Amino acid sequence: GEDVEQSLFLSVREGDSSVINCTYTDSSSTYLYWYKQEPGAGLQLLTYIFSNMDMKQDQRLTVLLNKKDKHLSLRIADTQTGDSAIYFCAESNYGQNFVFGPGTRLSVLP
Amino acid sequence: EAGVAQSPRYKIIEKRQSVAFWCNPISGHATLYWYQQILGQGPKLLIQFQNNGVVDDSQLPKDRFSAERLKGVDSTLKIQPAKLEDSAVYLCASSPGTKDYEQYFGPGTRLTVT
Numbered sequence: 001g002e003d004v005e006q007s008l009f010l011s012v013r014e015g016d017s018s019v020i021n022c023t024y025t026d027s028s029s030t031y032l033y034w035y036k037q038e039p040g041a042g043l044q045l046l047t048y049i050f051s052n053m054d055m056k057q058d059q060r061l062t063v064l065l066n067k068k069d070k071h072l073s074l075r076i077a078d079t080q081t082g083d084s085a086i087y088f089c090a091e092s093n094y095g096q097n098f099v100f101g102p103g104t105r106l107s108v109l110p
Numbered sequence: 111e112a113g114v115a116q117s118p119r120y121k122i123i124e125k126r127q128s129v130a131f132w133c134n135p136i137s138g139h140a141t142l143y144w145y146q147q148i149l150g151q152g153p154k155l156l157i158q159f160q161n162n163g164v165v166d167d168s169q170l171p172k173d174r175f176s177a178e179r180l181k182g183v184d185s186t187l188k189i190q191p192a193k194l195e196d197s198a199v200y201l202c203a204s205s206p207g208t209k210d211y212e213q214y215f216g217p218g219t220r221l222t223v224t
Contacts (some may be wrong), residue, residue, distance in 0.1 A: 095211030
């Protein structure tokens with residue numbers, strides 16, 4: 001079946017940039033998403049990118065997509081303690097066949 | 111705009127018992143999803159509805175899990191009988207079903223099977 005992989009942990013200092021990486025296997029993926037999950041809460045959509053784009057910027061968030069290598073990254077500029085959470089990468093094919101990665105736990109150190 | 115509502119928030123049952131979860135999506139959202147999230151893992155799609163029809167239930171363990179979406183609005187997910195490995199958070203999400211297929215998630219129901 002299709003698979004999405006992420007590194008499980010990332011630790012950064014407050015004020016630094018965070019880069020969370022993701023790889024996927026489904027070449028028919030049309031949308032790729034980044035979700036944030038805080039303890040005891042559901043998932044919150046942060047941003048997404050359509051597969052014909054290379055980059056998308058939204059305030060402190062920058063998404064880079066390398067479709068050839070099936071690699072997606074999320075950069076968070078000026079990381080704050082409130083950014084500490086689990087970040088999930090996900091893919092879908094026009095809103096179907098959603099597959100999520102295992103999540104990357106981001107810890108922001110003061 | 112009200113978000114996705116789920117109930118109950120927590121449920122503890124013994125194995126072989128039955129349990130049901132309820133979801134009320136965002137008003138007007140045509141697509142509804144149920145996910146299972148086991149501790150330490152990403153959500154796994156169980157079933158996807160478009161209005162009141164099933165779009166994808168390929169990962170739903172149909173021998174024990176069932177789901178319905180009455181009148182294309184609310185949905186219930188049932189497990190009968192429950193197994194220990196069903197302990198997880200069950201997440202409901204809804205989407206307008208158009209544009210970029212953004213999903214909006216509810217807070218989830220945490221199920222513990224003892």
